[in-house]
Amino acid sequence: MNDLSTQVHGIYIDAPAEKVWAALTSSEYSNQYGYGGDIEIDLVPGGALRHLTTDVMKKMGMGEVAVTGTVVEADPPNKLVLDWSAVWHDEPPSRLTYEIVEGPSGLTRVTLTHELPQSPGTAKDVAGNGNVENGGGGWPWELSSLKTLLETGKPMTTAGA
Amino acid sequence: MIVTDQDLVFKALADSTRRLMLDALHEQSGQSLGALEEIVAGHTDMSRFGVSKHLKVLEAADLVIVRKQGRQKLHYLNPVPIRVIYDRWIDKYTESQVRALTNLKQRAENHHE
Numbered sequence: 001m002n003d004l005s006t007q008v009h010g011i012y013i014d015a016p017a018e019k020v021w022a023a024l025t026s027s028e029y030s031n032q033y034g035y036g037g038d039i040e041i042d043l044v045p046g047g048a049l050r051h052l053t054t055d056v057m058k059k060m061g062m063g064e065v066a067v068t069g070t071v072v073e074a075d076p077p078n079k080l081v082l083d084w085s086a087v088w089h090d091e092p093p094s095r096l097t098y099e100i101v102e103g104p105s106g107l108t109r110v111t112l113t114h115e116l117p118q119s120p121g122t123a124k125d126v127a128g129n130g131n132v133e134n135g136g137g138g139w140p141w142e143l144s145s146l147k148t149l150l151e152t153g154k155p156m157t158t159a160g161a
Numbered sequence: 162m163i164v165t166d167q168d169l170v171f172k173a174l175a176d177s178t179r180r181l182m183l184d185a186l187h188e189q190s191g192q193s194l195g196a197l198e199e200i201v202a203g204h205t206d207m208s209r210f211g212v213s214k215h216l217k218v219l220e221a222a223d224l225v226i227v228r229k230q231g232r233q234k235l236h237y238l239n240p241v242p243i244r245v246i247y248d249r250w251i252d253k254y255t256e257s258q259v260r261a262l263t264n265l266k267q268r269a270e271n272h273h274e
Contacts, residue, residue, distance in 0.1 A: 002187055002189065002190075003188070003189050004190075006190060006191055006237070007190070007237075008190070008191075008226045008228065008237035008238075008239060009239060009240070009241050010223060010226050010239045010241060011223075011241045011242075011245070012166070111226070113228075127240075128240065137244075139241075140240045140241045140243070140244035141244055141248070143241050143244075144241065144244045144245045144248045144249075145248070147245065148248065148249075156248070
């Protein structure tokens, strides 16, 4: 059994940091990559996060909400820290940190750190097992599809769309 | 020839010691140089300098991300570049086969209606 309690996922995206920030925090983008679904987020410390389910997720038996959370720190467009819970697991909230740094060449580095010491079920799911069709893409697939959307303008969704 | 990010990933993967190190980080992410050195020593005779050099190649390919924790540098596996290669490159070759099967399935299902 491998240890997934701290996960670090990094990607370079050829887009400004502001655009990456918008893609992570607004429904305009969130329905065009990864699992899809609207995002409701109040970008102040203590603000609420709700990532809503898509029609496909509802057909799979999920309710209105896929992810709930609380904003710990919001420093647009460079840092977003969340207490993050997957509603399909009955586990304590985990700490999710996005660091977004635009380099001099215009490439933006996105580093996602997910600390889930008390949430092994969630940790396994977000790590990704490669089976995207069954919703198992996790963060690697989510970030890869974010890159595709922002660099090509083409939506890339599988499980959620 | 332009060296792309993907070239760096393929180059990094084309070495058994580096794959051994990635496997070790997959098993337990966030390891120190010393811990990785011990794992490599169990399989092959290599100096700390050699292990460190391999780590630099993995870092350059973005397959390993280094985080400082106190005085220690911990190395984390970053699976994203491999996912990007899969989505951009391998999918391209398997997509048509999947589409052919989907079409076949649709034709078969319509036939029953």
